[in-house]
Amino acid sequence: MSHLKIANDTERQQAVVIGGSIAGLLAARVLTNHFDQVTIVERDRFPEKPEPRQGVPQSHQLHVLLTQGQRILEQLFPGLTEELAEIGAESVDWTADYQWLFLGGWGPRFPSGITTRTCTRNLIEARIRQRLATYNSIEFLEAGTVTGLLTNQGNTTVTGVRVRESDGTEVELPAQFVVDASGRYSKTPQWLQGLGYETPQKTTVNSFLGYASRWYQSLSREPLDYKVLYLMPKAPHKPRGGVIYRVENNRWIVALIGVGRDYPPTDEAGFLGFAHSLHSPEVYEAIKDAQPISPIYSYRRTENRLLHYEKLSRFPENFGVVGDAVCAFNPVYGQGMTVAALGALTLDQCLKQHFQRRSNQELTGLGRHFQKQLSKVNTVPWLMATGDDFRWSTTEGGKPSSITRLLHWYLDQVMLVSGESTEVYKVLIEVIHFLKPPTAFLQPSILAQVLRQVMNGHGNTDVVSKSFRTS
Ligand SMILES: Cc1cc2nc3c(=O)[nH]c(=O)nc-3n(C[C@H](O)[C@H](O)[C@H](O)COP(=O)(O)OP(=O)(O)OC[C@H]3O[C@@H](n4cnc5c(N)ncnc54)[C@H](O)[C@@H]3O)c2cc1C
Numbered sequence: 001m002s003h004l005k006i007a008n009d010t011e012r013q014q015a016v017v018i019g020g021s022i023a024g025l026l027a028a029r030v031l032t033n034h035f036d037q038v039t040i041v042e043r044d045r046f047p048e049k050p051e052p053r054q055g056v057p058q059s060h061q062l063h064v065l066l067t068q069g070q071r072i073l074e075q076l077f078p079g080l081t082e083e084l085a086e087i088g089a090e091s092v093d094w095t096a097d098y099q100w101l102f103l104g105g106w107g108p109r110f111p112s113g114i115t116t117r118t119c120t121r122n123l124i125e126a127r128i129r130q131r132l133a134t135y136n137s138i139e140f141l142e143a144g145t146v147t148g149l150l151t152n153q154g155n156t157t158v159t160g161v162r163v164r165e166s167d168g169t170e171v172e173l174p175a176q177f178v179v180d181a182s183g184r185y186s187k188t189p190q191w192l193q194g195l196g197y198e199t200p201q202k203t204t205v206n207s208f209l210g211y212a213s214r215w216y217q218s219l220s221r222e223p224l225d226y227k228v229l230y231l232m233p234k235a236p237h238k239p240r241g242g243v244i245y246r247v248e249n250n251r252w253i254v255a256l257i258g259v260g261r262d263y264p265p266t267d268e269a270g271f272l273g274f275a276h277s278l279h280s281p282e283v284y285e286a287i288k289d290a291q292p293i294s295p296i297y298s299y300r301r302t303e304n305r306l307l308h309y310e311k312l313s314r315f316p317e318n319f320g321v322v323g324d325a326v327c328a329f330n331p332v333y334g335q336g337m338t339v340a341a342l343g344a345l346t347l348d349q350c351l352k353q354h355f356q357r358r359s360n361q362e363l364t365g366l367g368r369h370f371q372k373q374l375s376k377v378n379t380v381p382w383l384m385a386t387g388d389d390f391r392w393s394t395t396e397g398g399k400p401s402s403i404t405r406l407l408h409w410y411l412d413q414v415m416l417v418s419g420e421s422t423e424v425y426k427v428l429i430e431v432i433h434f435l436k437p438p439t440a441f442l443q444p445s446i447l448a449q450v451l452r453q454v455m456n457g458h459g460n461t462d463v464v465s466k467s468f469r470t471s
Contacts, residue, residue, distance in 0.1 A: 013034075013035045013036045013037070013176050013177075013361055014035060014036065014037045014038075014039065014174065014175045014176055015028075015031040015034075015035040015037070015038045015039070015175055015176065015177040015178070015179065016038075016039045016040075016041060016160065016161050016173055016175040016177075016178045016179070017031065017038065017039070017040045017041065017178075017179045017181055018041055018146045018161060018178070018179065018180045018181060018182045019040075019041075019042060019055075019180070019181040019182035019183060019323075019325075020040045020041075020042030020044075020046070020129070020140065020142075021042075021055070021056050021125065021181065021183060021323070022121075022124070022125060022128070022323070022336075022337045022340050022341075023181040023183075023322045023323020023324065023325070023340035023343065023344070024040055024042070024179070024181030024182075024322075024323070025040070025125065025128045025129060025132060026073075026076065026128070026340055026341055026343075026344035027179045027181050027320075027322050027323075027343070027344050027347055028040050028132060028138060029076050029077070029128075029132060029344065030076070030344045030345070030347050030348035030351070031177070031179070031347070031351075032135055032137045032138060033348060033351070033352075034348075034351045034352075034355065035137070035176070035177065036137060037137055037139065038135075038137055038138050038139070039138075039139045039140075039141055039173065039175070040132075040138065040139070040140050040141065041141045041144045041145075041146050041161065041163055041173070042055065042140065042141065042142055042143075042144065043055050043143065043144065043145040043146075044056075044142065044143070045142045045143050046126075046129060046140070046142055047122075047126075049126070050120060050122040050123040050125070050126035050127075051122055052122055053122075056121075056125075056183075057299070058121075058299055058331070059120075059121055059122055059125075060213060060215075060294070060297035060299075061121075061211055061213050061253075061255065061297065061299050061331070062120075062121075062213060062243060062245045062247075062253040062255050063120065063121035063124070063334070063336075063337065064116075064118075064228075064245070064334035065116050065117075065118075065119075065124060065334075065337055065338065066116070066334055066335070066337075066338040066432070066433040066434055067094065067114050067115065067116050067433035067434070067435055068338050068341075068342075068433055068434035068435055069116075069337050069338030069341045069434070070116045070117065072338070072341035072342065072344070072345060073124075073128070073341060075345075076341075076344070077127075077128065077131045080127060080128070080131065081117055083127055084117040084119055084123065084124070084127060084248075085117055087119075087123065087127075087248055088119075088248040088249050088250070089117035089118060089119035089123065089247070089248045090117065090118055090227055090246055090248075091115050091116075091117060092115060092116055092117070092118045092227045092228055092246070093111050093112060093113065093114065093115050094112065094114040094115065094116070094228075094429050094433065095107070095108070095109065095110055095111065095112040095114060095422075095425065095426060095429055096109055096110060096111040096112065097226055097227040097228065098226060098227070098228045098229075098230070098429075099225075099226035099228070099229040099230075099282070100229075100230050100232065101230070101231045101232060101279070101280050102230075102232045102234075102415060102419075103232075103234060103412055103415040103416060103419075103461060104415045104416050104417070104418050104419025104420070104425070105419040106419075107418070107419065107425055108419070108420075108421075108422050108425050110422050112426050112429065114426070114429055114430060114433055114435065116433075118227060118228065118245060118246050118247060119247050119248045120247045120248065120253070121337070123247075123248055124337070141163065141173075143165065143166035144163040144164070144165050144166070145163065145164045146161045146162065146163055146182070146187075147162050147163065147164050147170065148161070148162045148191055148194070149161055149162075149178065149191050149195065149316075149319070150162060150172055150173075150174065151195060151316065155195040155196055155197075155316065156316060156317060157316060157317040157318050158175075158177075158178045158316045158317065158318045158319040159174060159175070159318070160172055160173050160174040160175045160178065161173050161175065161178055175318075176318060176361065176363065177318050177319070177320070177363060177366075177367075178318065178319050178320075179319075179320045179321070179322055179347070180319075180320070180321045180322070180325050181321075181322045181323045181325060181340075182325055183323065183324045183325055183328075184301070184305065184324045184325070184328045186321065186324075186325035188307075188321055188325060189202075189307065192312075192316070195316065197312065197314055197315070197316065198312055198313065198314070200307040200308050200309045200311065200312055201307070201308040201311060202305065202306070202307055202308070203304075203305070203306045203308070203397070204303050204304065204305050204306075204396075204397045205303065205304040205330075205385075205386040205389055205390070205395060205396070205397035205398060206302075206303035206304070206389075206395065206396045206397055207259050207260065207302075207303075207330060207389035207392050207394070207395040208259065208260055208261045208300075208302075208303075208394060208395075208396075209257060209258065209259045209260075209300075209302045209330055209332055209389075210257065210258055210261075210262075210263035210264060210298065210299065210300040210302070211255050211256070211257055211264070211297075211298065211299040211300070211302070211331075212255070212256045212263070212264035212265065212266050212271060212274070212296050212297070212298050212299075213253055213254065213255040213256070213296070213297050213299075214253070214254050214271065214287075214292050214294055214295070214296045214297070215247075215251055215252070215253050215254075215292065215293050215294035216251065216252045216253075216254060216287065216290045216291065216292050216293060217250070217251055217252075217291060217293050218250070218252075218290060218291070219244070219252055219254075219286040219287065219290045220285060220286055220287065220288055220289040220290045221285055221286055224244075224286070226244075227245075227246040228243070228244065228245050228246065229242075229243065229244040229282055229283070229286075230242075230243050231243075231278050231279060231280050231282065231283060233257065233258075233259050234279070235259075235391035235392050236391070236392065236393060238279055239258055239259040239260050239262045239392070240256070240257070240258050240259075240262060240264075240274065240277060240278055240279070241256075241257045241258075241259075241278065241332075242254070242255065242256050242257070242275060242278050242282075242283035243255040243257070243283075244282070244283060244286055251293070252286075254275075254283065254286070254287055256271065256274050256275060256278075256283070257332060258274070259392055259394070260392050260393075260394030260395075261394065263298070263300060264298075266295075266296040266297075266298045267296075268296075271296050272284070272287070272288065275287060275288075302330050302331055302332070303328075303330065303397070304328065304329050304330050304382065304385050304386050304389065304397075305327070305328045306326070306327045306328075306378065306382055307321070307325075307326055307327070308375070309321055309326060309371040309375075310371045310372045310374070310375035312371075315367055315368045315371065316367065317363060317364055317365075317366075317367060318363050318366070318367060319367045320347065320366075320367045320370045320371065321371065322340065322343045322344070322347065322374070323336075323339075323340040323343060324336060324340075326343075326371075326374060326378065327339065327378040327381075327382060329381060329382070329385045330385050330386075330389055333381075333384060333385045333388070333432075334432075335381045335384070335385060335434075338381075338434055339377070339378065339381050342377050342434075343374055343377060343378075346370065346373050346374050346377050347370055347374075349373070350366060350369055350370040350373055351366070354366045354369070380437065380438065381434075384438065386398075387400075387404055387407060387408070390404055390408075391408055410441070410450070411441070412459075412461045413450040413453060413454065413459050414428065414441050414446060414450060415428065416453060416458070416459060416461065417446070417449045417450055417453055421449060423445070424446055424449060427440050427441065427443075427446065428441075
C-alpha cells in the first residue's frame, strides 16, 4: 500500500476521502471516474491479511452482504464475486441454503437464484482495497487521522483536510473535493460547528440490541443442510435470536442477539446458556460441543442514527458525507454495506450530472445536491430498520404511528402467507435484499392471499408466536 506524497499541485483535481472502510473505499472508487487523484486517509494501518482492525470495531461481527450490495460491488469491480469465490467464499442461495425461523415458521426452501458469496466483512474490505490499489489514481495514507477540514477565507468552501500522522506531525492535504466516510463517530458535526455552521439535526431510534459473536472452525453437527441459519426475535415477547453464518476457509460465525437490553453474555457458560434459551435448539446444538477459534466478541452500539445534512440551510462547498457517517442502521437488518454501495452510485451519478452541466471543474452546489439525493436513498432502508425496531416497546426514539402499526400488521400477514407460499416468500427475500421495493408487498397476488388469510381467520400472529418453538 503506498504512502502519501503530499500533493501540492493544485492544478490536478484531487479528491480526499476520510476513512478507508467500505463506504470510503466505494466512494473513492467512483471518485476515480471524476478526479485525477484520490487519496484515502485512514487512521489505521491496514492489515496484510483480511483481518479485523481497530478502527472498525464491528469487524469481528458477522456481516451479511445483501444481493443488491454484491451486484453493485460487481458493477464497480468486475470479477470481484469470482475472486471471493476463489478464496473460498461460498455461494448462498437465500431461499435454498437459508434456514430462517420467522413469523411464518421455517421459511420454505427452494432455489431462487437470489445469491451472494458469504464471507467475513474483513475479506470484502481487503479485496476491495486490493482492487483499488491497482488504480494509478488512488493513494492510501495509512495511520493518518484527519483532525479537521481546511477551508477558504469565510469558511464557505472546503479546500482539504488536516492530517495527524502516526509520529504526531500535522500535515495539510489540499483537495478540490473532500468526502467524509469516517463512520458512526464522524467528527463532521463538530467540524461544521467550529466553522460557523449549524450542526445537523439527528434522529436516533434505539432498540438496545446487542451482539455476542464467536468464530468456529467446525460446528457440532456437520454437515449441516444450510449455510445460513437465523432464529429471528419476535416482538413483543421473544427478544432473543441467533445466527449461524458460513464464512471463507470453512469457518462459521455464530452470533447471539438480544433486543431491549437483553444482551447476550460474553462468558462461556452464559453464551451457551443464552443459545440454549432461544426459541429453537439449532444454534445451541450446533455449538455445544464445537471448538471455538475466537473469544466471544460483544457489540452494543447498534442504534439507528441519521444526521440530516440535507436539511442544513448552509453546507460548505466541495464537501460530502457518506456511509455510516450520515446514516447508521441497527445492523441486524444487514443494510450498512449495501446502503454504502448505493451511496457510492449516487455520488457517481451526482458528479456525472454536475460535470455534464458545467464544462469547467467548478463544483459549486455539488455537495449540497448530493446530500439531498443521498437522503432519498437512505429513506427506505431507514424506514425498514426503524419501523421494525418500533415493534419493541423498549425502543427509544419515538413511538410507532398508527400507519406504522398498520404496516406492522400488514407485514405480519405477508410473513404468515410467505411461510406457505414460495412465490410470496421469494418477494419477501427480494425486498430484504433490496432487489424490490417494499411496495412489492402490495402487488395484487399478495394482497389477495393476505385477504384470503384474514377472511379465513388465519391471520392471528399471537397464535403463531405461541407455537414458535417448532422443532
Ligand atoms: C455489529 C455490527 C454488525 C453489522 N452487520 C452488518 C451486516 O450484516 N451487513 C451490512 O451490510 N452492514 C453491517 N454493519 C454495518 C457496516 O459495518 C457498516 O455500515 C459498513 O462498514 C460501512 O461503514 P462505513 O465505511 O461508513 O464506516 P466504518 O466501517 O465505521 O469505517 C469508518 C472508517 O473511518 C476510519 N476513521 C474514522 N475516523 C477517522 C479519522 N478522523 N481519520 C481517518 N480515518 C478515520 C476508521 O478507522 C474506519 O476505517 C454492521 C455494523 C455493526 C456495528
